[in-house]
Amino acid sequence: MHTIKQLTEMKNEHDQWQDRIRFYKDEILHFNNHLGRLATSGSPNDVMASVERFQNQFIRQKEVLDIIRHDFKQHENLIESLGEGKAPEPNDGIQKIHTIQRDKLDQFENIFHDLRNEFNLFLNNAEQYSL
Numbered sequence: 001m002h003t004i005k006q007l008t009e010m011k012n013e014h015d016q017w018q019d020r021i022r023f024y025k026d027e028i029l030h031f032n033n034h035l036g037r038l039a040t041s042g043s044p045n046d047v048m049a050s051v052e053r054f055q056n057q058f059i060r061q062k063e064v065l066d067i068i069r070h071d072f073k074q075h076e077n078l079i080e081s082l083g084e085g086k087a088p089e090p091n092d093g094i095q096k097i098h099t100i101q102r103d104k105l106d107q108f109e110n111i112f113h114d115l116r117n118e119f120n121l122f123l124n125n126a127e128q129y130s131l
Contacts, residue, residue, distance in 0.1 A: 072101055
């Protein structure tokens with residue numbers, strides 16, 4: 001059984017996670033705007049192929065964020081129910097589930113940081129064609 005303080009700390013961490021998800025969604029939108037400008041600039045075919053590849057990757061990353069956000073919301077609902085005494089403790093334990101959720105976001109961030117670095121390199125090279 002967890003204390004109200006522990007459940008509150010988990011809920012506060014969830015709020016931070018949701019902020020991080022919003023940040024990444026905004027960043028994907030920003031990246032897509034860059035891609036849109038490249039797509040309309042008459043860039044060479046090899047640049048356009050990369051634009052399409054990055055568009056697909058950003059679509060997929062947004063889908064992953066939506067799944068993570070949904071899972072977080074389900075977990076947050078469980079935390080709230082436990083705090084209100086309306087739900088039994090899951091067999092795996094709420095802390096174990098919480099750690100799994102944290103790991104999901106950490107894994108996403110690692111993948112996204114690599115994608116961001118790759119995208120920034122691509123943008124630096126693609127700017128040569130738009131000059």
